Structures are given as structure tokens and as C-alpha cells.
Amino acid sequence: MLSVVDVSVTYPNGVAALKATNATFARGQFIVLLGKSGAGKSTLLRSLNGLVRPTRGDVRNEAHGSIFASGATLRAHRRRTGMIFQQHHLIGRLTALENVLTGRLASHGFLRSLAPLPRADRIMALEALDRVGLADRALDRADELSGGQQQRVGIARAMAQRPEIVLADEPVASLDPATAVKVLEDLHRICREDGITAIVSLHQVELARQFGDRIFGLARGQIVFEDGPEAVGGIALDQIYQTHPAELAVAAE
Numbered sequence: 001m002l003s004v005v006d007v008s009v010t011y012p013n014g015v016a017a018l019k020a021t022n023a024t025f026a027r028g029q030f031i032v033l034l035g036k037s038g039a040g041k042s043t044l045l046r047s048l049n050g051l052v053r054p055t056r057g058d059v060r061n062e063a064h065g066s067i068f069a070s071g072a073t074l075r076a077h078r079r080r081t082g083m084i085f086q087q088h089h090l091i092g093r094l095t096a097l098e099n100v101l102t103g104r105l106a107s108h109g110f111l112r113s114l115a116p117l118p119r120a121d122r123i124m125a126l127e128a129l130d131r132v133g134l135a136d137r138a139l140d141r142a143d144e145l146s147g148g149q150q151q152r153v154g155i156a157r158a159m160a161q162r163p164e165i166v167l168a169d170e171p172v173a174s175l176d177p178a179t180a181v182k183v184l185e186d187l188h189r190i191c192r193e194d195g196i197t198a199i200v201s202l203h204q205v206e207l208a209r210q211f212g213d214r215i216f217g218l219a220r221g222q223i224v225f226e227d228g229p230e231a232v233g234g235i236a237l238d239q240i241y242q243t244h245p246a247e248l249a250v251a252a253e
């Protein structure tokens, strides 16, 4: 279980990106964050692994209580939390396998991580690539892969970390609709199989309905909706997107 307790985030430029937000993310669920651009989804995700430090309030996990209790607590929380980004953040000139191996670095001390990683890590990384159907591309450079394949490498890198929680910030926003579904299917299946809690921001309402166990809607830095996917209908979308019917039709596509 992971929760934010009364979390506010005000950036140094004065933008209040999250306002006294409370939310509990149940263990093992696939949770989707919906909201307009600027609603605060990325800020919430980044607070959940301490990349953004709340101005007020706390982030708690069941293992440690406050993730900010000490430097060691924050590091332990980050080790158990994998991140997946919209633009993959892969190193193009490295192979798919080498990129996935960077997911193993956090499990080793700094000095150890400067030397080649042990065989066991390479096997774990290969297994992670295999689970996203890319074992045969392990030795190809990341920048030679398609967008969908690159995002699968991003998923494999997060999984090689053996996380308990995965935070994914618009992981399919730059993919075509058919590829987006396939990539989310992979992410969803692996999280189910491994009992991983996934918190995923998406722009596509249909994908949220298809994959989410629980949907959180954000608007102007606040959670304005929380319910199951079946409840994501007209009124809920209006609350989340605060839009006119014509815009809702576009959001629902």
C-alpha cells in the first residue's frame, strides 16, 4: 500500500501543482491517473518516489512509513519502485540488454556498479526482455528499435529492478493507438503476474477503462474522482476534464 497524506506541492515559481491531496493506492492494483494537461499527474507520480518533495504532507508506504524518514529510507523505497517514462529515457547507443541492465544498478553499491555486472544480473535482464517479447533484439542498439519496442525495453528495465511498485508517466502517449494497447497489455500482464502495484497516467479514457482496476481523476491539483473503471462515464469525465461535450467526445476516443 502506498499513500499520499495531505500532500501539497508548490514549485519554486509559485505554481501550486498539488493541493492538500489524499489518496491510497492499494497493493497489487493497476491504478490509472486521468486528467487534463497540467492537472498534476506527473507531479503526483514524482512525489510518489520522492523525485519531487512535497511542500507539505507526506508519502507513506507500508514497509517504512514516511518515505522521507531518512536518506536510507528514501533509497530503499526507490529500489522497490520502478519508473517508466513517456520518452523511454533509453541510451540510444547502448543495446537493449545494456539499457535493461541499468535497471539492476540500484541493487548494487556505487563501487560495485562500476564493474561489469554479474552473470545473474544479465540473466535477469534477458528474462525481463523475454517477457516483453524482445529477447531476440537484446543485442540491437536501442535507437534501432521502433517506438513500441523502445517502450517495451523501458518496461523491461523497470521490471529488471524487481519492483513492488511501478510508476508510469504517460507510457504510451507517443505511440500509435494499436501499439499503445499492445504495450499496455504487456505492462498490465507483468504487473498482474508479479503482484506489482502500478500507477499509470494516461490521456486515453478508453485505455483507462480497459486496464484500470481503479481510476483517479485529477483537476487543478486535486483528486476530483476515485472509482472503478465502470464508473468512468459522462459526469465523471466532466468532473475530471471540466470540458464541454464536444471536447469530451475527443477525450473519450
Ligand SMILES: Nc1ncnc2c1ncn2[C@@H]1O[C@H](COP(=O)(O)OP(=O)(O)OP(=O)(O)O)[C@@H](O)[C@H]1O
Pocket (backbone or CB within 6 Å): 011, 012, 013, 015, 016, 017, 035, 036, 037, 038, 039, 040, 041, 042, 043, 044
Ligand atoms: N518543475 C516544475 N517547475 C514549475 N512548475 C512546474 C514544474 N513541473 C510542473 N509544473 C507545473 O505544475 C502544474 C502541474 O504539472 P504536471 O506536469 O504535474 O501536470 P500533468 O497533469 O502531468 O500534465 P501533462 O499531462 O501535460 O504532463 C502545471 O501547471 C505545470 O506547469
